[in-house]
Amino acid sequence: MTDAAVQARASALGRLETLTSSRVTLVPLGPEHLEPMWGGLHDAESARLTATRAEFDRETVLAHLERVRTASDRADWAVTDTQTGDYIGEVVLNDLDDDNAAMNFRIALLSEYLGQGLGTEATRLVLDHAFTALGLHRVSLEVYAFNPRAQRSYEKAGFVVEGRMRDALLWDGEWVDAIVMSVLSTDPRPSATK
Numbered sequence: 001m002t003d004a005a006v007q008a009r010a011s012a013l014g015r016l017e018t019l020t021s022s023r024v025t026l027v028p029l030g031p032e033h034l035e036p037m038w039g040g041l042h043d044a045e046s047a048r049l050t051a052t053r054a055e056f057d058r059e060t061v062l063a064h065l066e067r068v069r070t071a072s073d074r075a076d077w078a079v080t081d082t083q084t085g086d087y088i089g090e091v092v093l094n095d096l097d098d099d100n101a102a103m104n105f106r107i108a109l110l111s112e113y114l115g116q117g118l119g120t121e122a123t124r125l126v127l128d129h130a131f132t133a134l135g136l137h138r139v140s141l142e143v144y145a146f147n148p149r150a151q152r153s154y155e156k157a158g159f160v161v162e163g164r165m166r167d168a169l170l171w172d173g174e175w176v177d178a179i180v181m182s183v184l185s186t187d188p189r190p191s192a193t194k
Helices: 005-013 029-042 044-050 058-069 118-132 148-157
Strands: 024-027 075-080 087-097 100-108 138-144 160-171 175-185
Touching: 029 058, 029 087, 044 100, 044 138, 075 100, 075 118, 087 118, 087 148, 100 118, 118 148, 138 148, 138 160, 148 160, 148 175
Parallel strands: 100 138
Antiparallel strands: 024 075, 075 087, 087 100, 138 175, 160 175
């Protein structure tokens, strides 16, 4: 990876663009999203699907939201409804590996917005941005086996299954596998709906 490419990526990450499709708009995540995000952080189903066990306090979350807005090693967006501007969830590219032009992907939507295709649409927007504006080669994720809906959504956006980590998570007394998925810049994938 050339120094120029790394510097361009850091600059683009530090000044996130707003990404828009017909149903979702991704805006840089920041302190103004604390209130709607707070509910999602305490939603039992969201916690289960993302295997989140952490306890959150408002000060820590607010500090995180202030930091990520200008971070040069990650991209955090609030997923909002294009028509109403309502907060739907968050989508993130993190764990930047500049040497390999790779990042990790994660998304968390409020439970009332699941199953409507909004996550797939947001994922497509992020992947288009990752491979064009950020010049990434690879975006990867892990999804737990008890979340097949998310796996289908990721596949619709272009992710492919690479493997399975057996018994990767102990949740409610049961072992759960993690499915490893990725998409490469050279893979065929549907474009974001504009």
